[in-house]
Amino acid sequence: MAHHQRPSSTQRRSTAVKEIFPRNLASLCGKSVQQSRLKGNFVILQNHRQPVPGKSVSVQIYSGTEVDSNTGKEKSSEPAHIKHRSSKKHQDTQTITYKIRIDVDSQFGTPGAFLIKNQHKEKFFLQYASIEAQNNQIIHFDCNSWIYPIEKTKFGRLFFSNALYLPSQTPRALKELRKEELASLRGNGTGERKEWDRIYDYDFYNDLADPDNGPQHFRHVLGGSQSYPYPRRVRTGRQHSKRDPSAESRPQAINLDIYVPSDERCSPSKLKELKSNSIHAVLYFLIPEAKSMFQQSSMSFESFEEIFDMFSDNRNQKIEDWIKDKLKSMVADELYKEITHASKKKPVKFSVPQIISEDEWAWRDDEEFARQILAGTHPVRIKCLKKFPPKSKTGVWSSIERSYIENKLGGFTLQQAMNQRSLFILDHHDYLMPFLNRINTNGICIYASRTLLFLRNDGMLEPIAIELSLPGLLFGREIHKVFLPEKEGINAALWQLAKAHVAANDAVYHQLISHWLHTHAVVEPFIIATKRQLSVMHPIHRLLNPHFKDTMHINALARCILINSGGILEKTLFSGEVSMEISSELYKEWRFDEQGLPADLLKRGMAIKDPDLDNPTGIELLLLDYPYATDGIEIWIAIKAWIKDFCSFFYKTDAAVKSDVELQAWWSEIQNVGHGDKRGETWWYPLTTLSNLVEALTTLIWIASALHASLNYGQYAYYGYPPNRPTLCRRFIPEEGTLEFGEFLKDPDKFFVEMLPERFEMSLAVALVDVLSRHSSEEVYLGCQPSSAWTDNEEVQNRFAEFSEELKEIEKRILERNRDPKLKNRRGPTKMAYTHLYPDTSSSASKGEITGRGIPSSISI
Known part of the structure; x- marks a missing residue:
């Protein structure tokens, strides 16, 4: 049971009975009781260096x-x-089976x-257990949990079998245990959580600031207010x-040891x-650039060739003493030792990002710029x-002449093009404008942008205009400039600069909103509520649990090193210290009922509703060659069919x-506590019908699996070469007649490169996306299960097998589409096949690599 909780009535009763009545009570009373023997196997994972638990572990x-x-x-x-039965050694661990x-x-x-008590001095990982019942029936227990010493937890750990029961169907023998176990997980909202705890309660994002390190590290508490709403995190x-009493204290060095409930680690x-x-x-990426900055006093790359050299096999990864001193002050001692130890080994090679692997310059093509909006990583x-x-909250496109745009529409008027749904927009304007004056300091030069695109007859989009805007001197007035595509000359070079500014806008929205907020952050309250309100015996708990694997721990690490004040995102994104404030502002627009793929496509006008279609979603895509939507709809339909089968x-x-x-x-707590700043909203599905339950669960699983995969695992392929997806710009587009314009005319490519982040920020961003894009070697993909015995229900297993087979068929269809020369957005000028929604359910799926494909079941990185 959980730490800091009173013993359950079951524990108190069990202890009392054993103290009052001896084990052989029946024989003392002269009665003969027929006995039977239960046999069990318990599979434990243990580090080679740790002593095995052995007989210090008891099971009841x-x-x-x-009853x-x-x-x-x-x-x-x-x-x-x-008692020990057998063991099998792996590289760093061993699997031990006890009986x-x-x-x-x-x-x-x-x-x-069963209740297991660990009186050993070390924790161990209980992977699985099985008990042979009196009728030779094997009862399975999927555990996958840490068992901490009882001297720390004070109570044993309870596990239920893989049998699934709705609350009203729970056998009488287990009813009280079910209630007590749930109660023990909720905690009381007080005290500092320890590593061995299994307490799930909520808190605001009050741990991103570090005011004890100076006023520059003050950040608003996110969540709990109208000004700064946010999903909750685990307390x-x-x-x-x-x-600042409203902020939690932070460790003084980068330390990966932060509390999450032990089962979520x-x-x-x-x-x-x-x-x-x-x-x-x-x-590989940071150390050589740090040395270049020190030796050459060059803070910036000076050419595309220098940036391309980041992927050379001849990178000198040796750490100089001055770098060691800096590292030692920044990271925990254990991490520092690991870094210096690794630097003495054979250097690791990194692949060239896909965006430049086939053609070093194809990323500059207008077709590729537009293709990435449909089939890139965002x-x-x-x-x-x-x-x-x-229309805009702060202005309109008054500076754009209608004729300039209509010249690009192949004979159509603007109204005709809109009527036939051939005009599209990538809009990064309204939400950015209120922040630009705060962002554009200390060498950051950012516009708000709108990009117009026209659908050509060949199914590809063509960018036809980019508007870049800055706040004017008077409130509500803006400074606008419009750029039009050109193939040659000065205007073509200016157009490339404008596209880079749009890419920077899109990159920041991608990282802060689509990726972090709309997947990582919004899912965590669902996880907490599931563990607090749905018993592990509940079918919906068992259904959702694989989709929550590692998410809370990854989010906790992000709060330590990515989204915190002075963290990596503040260093690499143009939004800097207002990054999470922008995220909070855009959470105001978030609605759970718009997060499913069909609803999202309808909201963005990328599909139309047609109930007469022979299509389970009832929608029709406007773009036939929209890889994310085409592949995504198939995945969505498969997930929903499986969820409907399961729930029915x-x-x-x-x-x-x-x-x-x-x-x-569970549903009430998600709305009123986990997403408490959204309480009372009428758009929450009322869970009063089976269809609403299926829709809600499909949406949640879509977010945690396919949506996250589409936004994450292709990052290195696109962001790995920063000119394609810069995360900040250090120069505005020069005005004619200025000294900067003269510099630009002298060498437009050099001006472009100097507009990009400096060496350190650029290298840090590439190192980050490399790490984020890698699949774990223990990844569990959609359509797979971590254990063959995840449920004892044979009918449910059969229905899941059908879901897995359907995903394999989808894989085949995706590969067929990628080979179709008519679908030009699936490869484009860079010849990068769209595989971000390729499920990869095969046993030979690439793991531990940057694959740009594969849909893990959960937000696991």
């Missing part, structure tokens, strides 16, 4: 079918100690749960900052892999243009959904 089994005839409560065996033999009376029934309960092998990837990326922002000029098996009527007390408490 609870009946899942019978104690004397008390009317749950029936349990006597505790028994585990138990426990005598119980012949009326014990079928095991339904850690660390001490408050000395200078990444495995030691995954953490080791993540650290190793990070260290090698730092050594294909979710483009909208169909319905009104020209588009357990809920036969709408009334069953409505009367499920755990499910209703």
Whole structure:
């Protein structure tokens, strides 16, 4: 059970009975009780260097079918100690199988749960258990949990079998255990959480600031206010900052040890892999550039060739003493040792990003610029243009002459092009304008942008105008400039600069909003509510759990090193210290009912509703060659069919959904606490029907799997070469007649490169996307399960197998589309096949590599 909680009534009763009555009570009373023997296997993962737990671990089994005839409560065996059976060594760990033999009376029934106590001094990872019942039936327990020493937790750890029950169907023998286990996970909202705790409660994002390190590290608390709303995170309960009682204190060096409930921690092998990837990326990308800055006093790259040399095989990754001193002051001692140790090994080679692997210059092509909006790593922002000029909160396109745009429309008027849905917009204007004066300081030069695109007859988009805007001297007035595409000359070079500014806008929105906010941040409250309100025996808990793997731990690490004050995103994104404030502002627009793919496409005008279509979604795509949408719809339909099959098996009527007390408490807590700043919104699905439940669960699983995969795993392919996706710009586009314009005329390419981030920021950004783009070697992909015995229900297993087979068929169809020469957006000038939504369910799926493909079941990086 959980730390800091009173013993459950079951624990108190069990202890009391054992103290008052000896084990052989029946024989003392002269009665003969027929006994039976339960046999069990317990599979433990252990680090080679740690002593094995052995007989210091005891197990007590609870009946899942019978109650104690004397008390009317749950029936349990006597505790028994585990004994070694076999072991198998791996590279860094060993798998040890232990056995138990426990005598119980012949009326014990079928095991339904067990309580395990670790009196060993070290924690261990319990992967799996099975118990052979009296009728030779094997009862499976998927555990996948850390078992901490009882001297720390004070209580044993309870596990239920893989049998699934709605609350009303729970066997009488397990009802109280079910309630008590849930209660133990909720905590009381006080105290600092310890590593061994399993407490799930909520907190605001009050741990991003570091005011004790100076006023420059002050940040607003996100969540709990109208001004700065935000999803909740898991509570850690660390001490408050000395200078700001509203903020949690932070460790003084980069330290990856931050509390998440023990069951949510990444495995030691995954953490080791993540650290190793990070260290090698730092050594390869950052260390050589740091030395260049020191030796040459050059803060910037000076040519495209210099940037391309970042991927040379001859990178000198040796760490000089002065760099070691800087590192030692920045990171924890253990991490510092790992970095210096790795620097002495054989250098690791990194692949050339796909965007330049076939053609070093294809990224500059207008077709490629437009293709990436549909099939790059951020294909979710483009909208169909319905009104020209588009209305704005702070201004309109008064500076654009209608004739300039219409000249690009192949004979159509603007209205005709909009009527036939051939005009599209990439809009990064309204949300940025209020922040630009704060952003454009300390060498940052950013515009708000709008990009118009026209759908050609060949199915590709053509960028036809870019508007860049800055705040004017008077409130509500803006300074606008419009750039039009040219193939040659000075205007063509200016057009390239304008596209770079648009790419920077899009990159920041991608990282802060589409990726972090709309997947990582919004999912965490669902995880917390699931663990607090849905028993592990609940079918919906079992359905969702694979889609939550590692997410809370990854989010916690992000709060330590990515999104915190002075973190990597503040260093690499133009939004700097207002990054999370922008994220909070755009959370105001977030609606759960718009996060599913069909709803998102309809909202953006990229599809139309047509109930008569022979299509489960009832929508028709406006662009036939929109790879993200085309592949995504197939994945969405497959997920929804599986969810409908699963839910229909357990809920036969709408009334069953409505009367499920755990499910209703879960949904209420998500709305009123986890996303508490959205409480009372009418767009939350009422969970009163099976169809609404299916829609809500499909949306959640889509976000955690396919949406996140489409936004994450292609990052190195596109961001790995920063001129293609710069994350900040250091120069405005020069005005004719200025000294800067003279510099630009002298060497437009040099001006472009000097507009990009400096060496350190650029190298740091590349190192980050390298790490983020890698799949873990223990990745669990959509359509797969971490264990073949994830449920004992054969019918459910069969339906899941059908889902997995459908994903394999989708893989084949994606490959066929990628080979179709008519679908030009699937490869484009850079010849990069669109595989971001390729499920990769094969057993030979690439792991531990930058693949740009594969849909993990969860937000696992």
